[in-house]
Amino acid sequence: MRFVPVPGVGVLFSVWETRVQDYAVFCEATGRAWTKPSFDQGPMHPVINVNWDDARLFCEWLTAKERQEKRLTDKQKYRLPTDQEWSAAVGLGPERGKTPEARMKSSIVWPWGAYWPPLSGDGNFAPELKADDVANTAPVGSFKPNAYGLYDLAGNVWEWCGEWYSEARVSMALRGGSFNDSQPAYLLAAYRFNATVNLVSEDIGFRVVLETLE
Secondary structure, eight states: OOEEEOTTSSEEEESSOOBHHHHHHHHHHHOOOOOOOSSOOOTTSBOOSOOHHHHHHHHHHHHHHHHHTTSSOTTEEEEOOOHHHHHHHHTOOOOOSSSHHHHOOOOOOBTTBSOSSOOTTSOBOOGGGOSOOOSSOOOTTOSOOOTTSOOOSSBSSEEEEEEESSTTOSSEEEESOOTTOOOHHHHSTTOOEEEOTTOOOTTEEEOOEEEEOO
16 A cells, blocks of 8 residues: 555545455455455455444554554554545545534535536546446546545545544444445535445445554
């Protein structure tokens, strides 16, 4: 994986969503079960059919592995991004509200810009948008990155975040839309989807960040 800084936050972001080849090593090392999707994927496709705990445990495993290998210090760790870190990564300004639900606003801007519909190269979306010729997931990095060098913040797969969606604490926030989505509202940079921690879906994956503790 490759990581880059994002202005305004104290973590490094993976430029890609976690790939099949990354997650396969985790499953082999830990014996964790993983349901393969109904369509073919290559090693560079984003991993899917992973719930929130799968994503969290991947981060914990990778942290322990790389600390043991001396690739990380004991003050560094991998984890899921917070909702506000994800907002910074997609280029949104400061947002008000205590929760992802409260911070969701109606600003009409998408991860690729202030126009609709998306154009060729903007991302992997539902076929009716005619912005790409990919039926399901696409290999990570197939479309143009944003200004910070991050790929697939629009489309491909929804990405788990590391915090509750609302004060009710029954579901987690997800960001970014997927290859199944065509509605303008769902693909807005500020839109938050939410799901229970046990949800497994063929259009949900995750991205990790690298944090250095004080």
